Amino acid sequence: MTKYKITAVVLAICVFVGTFCSCGGNGTNENTTVEVPSMSERNTEKPTNNENESATAPDADPVVNTGGQRSFYGKKDENATTFTKLAPLPLNGFENVRFENTRNLPAKTINHSFGAAKDGKPNQISVNNQQFFDDGNYDAVCLDTKADGKALYLTFDCGYENGYTAKILDTLRDKNVKAAFFCTMPEMKENHDLIARMITEGHTVGNHSVNHPDFSGLSREKMYEEVKGFDDYIRENFGYSSLYFRYPQGKYSESSLDLLNSMGYKCVFWSLAYADWDLKAQKGAAYAKETVVSRLHPGAVILLHAVSPDNAAALGDIIDTARTEGYEFLSLDEMK
Numbered sequence: 001m002t003k004y005k006i007t008a009v010v011l012a013i014c015v016f017v018g019t020f021c022s023c024g025g026n027g028t029n030e031n032t033t034v035e036v037p038s039m040s041e042r043n044t045e046k047p048t049n050n051e052n053e054s055a056t057a058p059d060a061d062p063v064v065n066t067g068g069q070r071s072f073y074g075k076k077d078e079n080a081t082t083f084t085k086l087a088p089l090p091l092n093g094f095e096n097v098r099f100e101n102t103r104n105l106p107a108k109t110i111n112h113s114f115g116a117a118k119d120g121k122p123n124q125i126s127v128n129n130q131q132f133f134d135d136g137n138y139d140a141v142c143l144d145t146k147a148d149g150k151a152l153y154l155t156f157d158c159g160y161e162n163g164y165t166a167k168i169l170d171t172l173r174d175k176n177v178k179a180a181f182f183c184t185m186p187e188m189k190e191n192h193d194l195i196a197r198m199i200t201e202g203h204t205v206g207n208h209s210v211n212h213p214d215f216s217g218l219s220r221e222k223m224y225e226e227v228k229g230f231d232d233y234i235r236e237n238f239g240y241s242s243l244y245f246r247y248p249q250g251k252y253s254e255s256s257l258d259l260l261n262s263m264g265y266k267c268v269f270w271s272l273a274y275a276d277w278d279l280k281a282q283k284g285a286a287y288a289k290e291t292v293v294s295r296l297h298p299g300a301v302i303l304l305h306a307v308s309p310d311n312a313a314a315l316g317d318i319i320d321t322a323r324t325e326g327y328e329f330l331s332l333d334e335m336k
Contacts, residue, residue, distance in 0.1 A: 070244055070264075072240065072242065084240060086238070088239050092228075092231055097259070098259060105253075105255045105258050106255065109217070110254075112142070112250035113125055114126045114129070114272070117271065117296070118295065122299070122300065130143040133257075136254065138257045140257060140268075141268055143301060146335075146336045147336065149328060150298045151298060152302060152322060152328065153302065153329075153332060154329055155206075155268065155270065155303055155304070156303075156305065156306045157246065157277070158306045160307065161191050161307075164306060164311070166194065168311070168312050169203075171315045172315075178330075179329075180206050180331070180332050181203060181204065182207070182245075184209060184210070184248075185209075188230075188234060188237075204332050205234065206242055206246055207246070208230070208245075209226040209227060214249055215247050215248065215253070216252055243263075247267065252267070271297070272292065272300045272301070276288065277305040288314040289321070293318060293322065
């Protein structure tokens with residue numbers, strides 16, 4: 001191989017890693033106030049509406065989404081070729097997709113932010129964000145305001161594999177906690193065993209798009225392609241689908257929320273995170289634990305990145321400490 005070819009390969013790898021390492025970016029800026037429109041500034045029309053062989057999937061045929069459970073499994077079939085031993089689900093045609101922005105909703109970019117919570121209470125930014133979603137009748141959550149008690153929802157973004165996901169899954173299994181993993185297409189294609197393990201151990205595998213683009217800058221047709229491409233692949237290869245979506249980089253618009261909701265997806269943001277995606281700024285497991293635990297609050301949707309060695313090392317202590325303080329970890333399907 002010539003030196004020019006070697007240089008090209010190295011540059012390509014750097015671009016790929018840089019793209020999927022940018023999950024945090026503006027989306028995890030805890031100190032930036034979110035610029036969401038007031039109710040008087042926008043149209044308020046409401047929209048119409050394989051390591052583990054003992055899979056936890058049900059034996060029944062796929063169920064139709066009724067607004068509660070949003071994770072679906074194909075029928076058990078030991079002769080299937082999928083890693084999960086499940087028959088592929090029928091492709092979702094998304095028959096009710098609104099390709100046209102008939103509500104004339106703004107396409108202006110909104111950078112999700114959340115503010116650092118303290119004293120067991122969410123930051124007001126997160127409270128305002130959830131109120132914005134609720135007032136607009138958008139199926140989106142960053143903070144569960146309806147949960148009884150001290151519920152927590154543990155979620156991970158998985159743009160690429162950095163060698164720590166298996167350890168995270170080991171901890172979740174040992175602590176009996178169900179989490180949500182929002183994955184990209186490259187993560188799924190290159191790590192079938194890890195994705196299969198997430199599914200068979202009862203975790204949610206959420207849609208994080210095919211190519212991890214800024215959705216606020218895409219046409220509604222391109223958004224649809226990014227989301228459906230992911231869903232088609234996971235249905236065909238794993239006999240699984242879940243109607244949970246997380247925006248790459250936390251960038252969205254009201255128009256994109258409307259499109260995703262018309263496809264049946266709940267958009268999952270967060271109210272607790274820190275810059276764990278920046279591998280050059282890792283500060284150790286003790287810092288990771290202290291940061292997360294100090295920001296816990298009832299109804300928190302916690303965002304962590306599976307690429308962080310600190311998170312992998314601290315996760316068990318985070319779970320134990322949270323439980324000691326009376327918190328309970330729930331899956332997204334348990335959200336009211």
